[in-house]
Amino acid sequence: MPRRGKRPRRGAAEPEMEASSGKRVKATKTGTVNKPVIEAETSDSPKKDLTTIECGNEPSGYWLMKSEPESRLEKGVDVKFGIEDLRAQPQQTACWDGVRNYQARNFLRAMKLGEKAFFYHSNCKEPGIAGLVKIVKEAYPDHTQFEKDSPHYDPASKKDNPKWSMVDVQFIRMTRRFIPLSELKVHHQAHKTSGGPLENMALFTRQRLSVQPVTQGEFDFVLSLEDKESS
DNA sequence: GCCAACGTTGGC
DNA sequence: GCCAACGTTGGC
Numbered sequence: 001m002p003r004r005g006k007r008p009r010r011g012a013a014e015p016e017m018e019a020s021s022g023k024r025v026k027a028t029k030t031g032t033v034n035k036p037v038i039e040a041e042t043s044d045s046p047k048k049d050l051t052t053i054e055c056g057n058e059p060s061g062y063w064l065m066k067s068e069p070e071s072r073l074e075k076g077v078d079v080k081f082g083i084e085d086l087r088a089q090p091q092q093t094a095c096w097d098g099v100r101n102y103q104a105r106n107f108l109r110a111m112k113l114g115e116k117a118f119f120y121h122s123n124c125k126e127p128g129i130a131g132l133v134k135i136v137k138e139a140y141p142d143h144t145q146f147e148k149d150s151p152h153y154d155p156a157s158k159k160d161n162p163k164w165s166m167v168d169v170q171f172i173r174m175t176r177r178f179i180p181l182s183e184l185k186v187h188h189q190a191h192k193t194s195g196g197p198l199e200n201m202a203l204f205t206r207q208r209l210s211v212q213p214v215t216q217g218e219f220d221f222v223l224s225l226e227d228k229e230s231s
Numbered sequence: 232g233c234c235a236a237c238g239t240t241g242g243c
Numbered sequence: 244g245c246c247a248a249c250g251t252t253g254g255c
Binding site: 066 | 239240241242243
């Protein structure tokens with residue numbers, strides 16, 4: 001995150017591993033907007049749960065997380081972290097650090113163990129959904145906010161009250177084919193007229209959010225595209 | 232608390 | 244590399 005989205009980095013939950021690190025962040029990812037205009041939820045206030053707002057009433061339990069699969073330096077650090085990088089991690093697990101947007105952070109905090117997310121490739125040649133991951137550790141403080149050399153260092157955040165959170169995600173599988181943004185967009189446009197499942201997809205309505213909720217209908221529809229021709 | 236300026240995201 | 248979209252900052 002961070003900047004964008006994600007940024008998962010290397011090691012995951014256990015405290016141990018390497019400390020420093022590198023990549024990440026952006027968070028890819030991060031962020032997501034428009035429509036229903038959900039409030040910006042800026043800040044730490046407990047206020048309402050965006051997830052709830054967004055999906056009607058129950059959290060969907062599905063998410064979309066953006067990360068950059070191509071190298072890009074941020075403060076001298078390469079934030080590249082594509083799905084192949086996740087696969088290459090020990091246990092195919094990584095922490096999703098670097099998210100520095102309150103809405104995205106709040107979605108991270110709403111994630112529950114075992115929930116699934118689309119791993120989305122952003123800011124690259126071919127943006128789109130590359131695979132599926134699951135949440136294997138719920139939100140905990142993002143250590144990069146305290147690291148001066150991190151691209152996502154936040155001098156305003158204190159250890160006794162961390163502003164930013166991350167979760168750990170584990171690779172589940174690649175999608176049977178890459179599902180490009182361009183294709184999803186065609187469906188989104190059509191669904192706006194026809195009332196189909198992608199009509200309000202956050203990927204289009206909240207375009208800059210690096211961590212966003214996905215409804216059951218959206219999740220099922222997107223996965224149904226896996227076995228269809230790429231049009 | 233408004234809102235203009237600014238910075239970032241991320242598709243193209 | 245451009246630039247639209249949009250979140251954040253900070254003066255007032």
